Amino acid sequence: MDWCMVQMFMFGQVALYTYIVIRDVLKKSMFREAGRMSAVVRLENVSKVYENIEVLKRINLSIGKRQVVGVVGPNGSGKSTLLKITAGLIRPTGGGIHTEAGGAKAAVGYVPERFPQLRLTPREYLLSMGRFQRIERARLEARIAELLEWFGMTGAERRRMNDFSKGMLQKVNLMQAVLNEPDLLVMDEPLSGLDTAAQHELVRLLGGLKEQGMAMLLSCHEELLLERLADRVVALRAGELGERHSSIIKEADVVITCRFQSPDRVLQLEKKCADLLLQSTGGGLHLIQVEVWRVDDVLRHILELDGSVVSVIPGTHGVRAVEGGMAGV
Amino acid sequence: MYRELVVYLIRNYSRSYRYVPPLFAFLMFVVFLYSYKPNYVMSSFAVTASALFVVSSWICYTFIRSEHPVQEQLSMIHMRSVPRYYVGMLVSVLAVVFAFAVFALAYPIVFNKLVRMPTPAEIVVGLLAHMGMACLGSVIACFFNQRFVPRPFFAIGGLLGVAILSFSQGALAQQLGEQFQWIEWALPPAFQLLDLMMNYGSYSSGSTIGSIVLPFLYAAVLAAIFVRLMKRRLAG
Structure with a gap:
């Protein structure tokens, strides 16, 4: 029984490790692409x-x-x-x-x-x-x-x-x-x-x-x-x-979820990325819709403002969360 | 690049057939002028040069309007420069009126319409005087284009007014007295060229060169002002 649990634990570890490696590789390739695209x-x-x-x-x-x-x-x-x-x-x-x-x-x-x-x-x-x-x-x-x-x-x-x-x-x-x-x-x-x-x-x-x-x-x-x-x-x-509302936003977009310690920092980010779609959700979280080639730029701004990045979701998954009218003007 | 622009603009202008009225007007004028005799060499050249002043204004006025405004923008984008485009346009106009100047000189010589055969010096001075008049007429017409004077009635009236003042500036300055002598310098120096050809024998070589160079300089300054104004106007 114990041996079986050890095996399951090891299998879990391997699966988790594989997941992390794949995620990192994907993320790195995405950011490399973003760096190339100016x-x-x-x-x-x-x-x-x-x-x-x-x-x-x-x-x-x-x-x-x-x-x-x-x-x-x-x-x-x-x-x-x-x-x-x-x-x-x-x-x-x-x-x-x-x-x-x-x-x-x-x-x-x-x-x-x-x-x-x-x-x-x-x-x-x-x-x-x-x-x-x-x-x-x-x-x-x-x-x-x-x-x-x-x-x-x-x-x-x-x-x-x-x-x-x-x-x-x-x-x-x-x-x-x-x-x-x-x-x-x-x-x-x-x-x-x-x-x-x-x-x-x-x-x-x-x-x-x-x-x-x-x-x-x-x-x-x-x-x-x-x-x-x-x-x-x-x-x-x-x-x-x-x-404009994002019904036609494509896979090329990414939704970044971040958190800031004070509302001032959110305003500063809005100023720095004036043309991006930024929306606040409950629990102090903020969603930013951004094209893939600008991801590293936006992440740098968030870190400079002492914010923390909660998630970076590629594709259209995050789009529904930020549907709405004019924003980020 | 300029060569291509000139070829393109002339091709576009020739297919618009806007050159037909000034061309026929000039041909008829020259043929009519030389149908009467006697025709003295330099004074006949003076008359055809004056006619070329008016005809070159006419040609330039229609030439600037011959390219569609949208296509004009595209040509400028492809040339990557507004000044280059307008310099090319002025060169194209001068290339067209050069043919008119050559005809005005060649017709009486080839068909033996003059009292005597002109000397090579007279032919050179005659050609330069024709081109000087053509330059003045063309550049002045640029300032009466649709962007500066939208109504053709005022544009044509203004052009004719400047032409009359240019030809009569000597008499005008004399009539107005000492304090208005500056008019001689302000108005296009067409009168000086006419005077040179009417009194060709009495001019020294220095004054001949001066009278010929002055219209070209005047036209060059006006052309530079025109190109600059167009650049500012188009850039908004």
Whole structure:
């Protein structure tokens, strides 16, 4: 009997040890991944004033590699301004934008809402846009051929774009933006004005770009695009940014549960991680929803503020616990 | 990169057919001018150079409007610079009006419409004077583009007003008296070029060079101001 108990005890020990080892290995690999993934673009306290009207109010937003962030909001909420600032088309009145990819400034592709009907063929047009970026001729030719084939436009490459349908124009619009394989793709209402078939076609193409590892920031009203692509959705209302409810939050997110000795420390953490979803639960516990690439950053902040980490739950398990409206503004 | 931009902008402009009215107006003017005889060399060149001032303003005004505003933004993003884009645009306009200047000089020479064959020096001075006028006309038109003057009625009126003042600045300064002599410097120096060609024989080589260089310098300063203003305006 005693021997049997000893055996059970030893078996329990081995099982516990195995569990701890597996957990540590998983955690380490997750954190290694998080360390590798840094923000492609970081907007810090970005504000924009047009004729005494504050269009954007102290926006903080980070987009990591391979991350797709959707921006939703009513017309006039500042979505296009936010996108144009991120793409470098206009300067913010206050705050800063930092783009980084592999130690250099990140290349940004921009897809405007309405692409004009130019009197050029897609080939002529793409060749010019590529040469503006100093892409070597042979590489450019190959890239254009690849894109035309991938976008199903090989038959139309020598037709002038002034008789193209909206769907075809939007494909050229997308092609010009990804010509030089940018690190970040900024898209303003990419599905606007397209019929359902064209929308599905474009969503499929964008899905392909996401798989290639392109980070994206897009504004849109269509749930289809957000559901299929977005890892995270932020809402803009009257120039203020907040997190939208998390029904579409993906496996890439992590929920950190932590505890602080005083409410002041929670406020300090909120200031440091202004764009994160933070919610207090009973018993002095706080839940933070965070993308995987920011986990180590947030953990460092918690420890700096003398907080203790109770759990780090990957995937969507923790998401239901933090469902709700706007938070973390 | 500039070469590609110039080729692209000219291709885009040529397919917009906005060049057709100024082109035909200039062709008809030159052909009509030389249909009467006698045609003295430098004074005929002075007349076609004045016409080129107006036509180059017209071309520049339509050229700036030829690219769709959204595409303009995309071109700037791909060029990664607003100034580079506008410098390229001005070079493209000058490339187009250069063809007009060559036609204005070649037509009377090839079809023997002048009282005598012009000397090589006269051809060079004539070409530079035409290009000087074209530079002035183009750069002035930049300040009347849609972003600065949204209503075409005011833009065209303003352009014509500046053209008239530029040609009549010598007479204007004389009429207004000593205290308004600065007008001669403030207005585009088209009058100096005209005076050079009308009185070509009486100019020393130094004053000839001075009268030719001045419009180019004036245009360069205005172009720099224009590019800077556009950069500020577009960056919001």
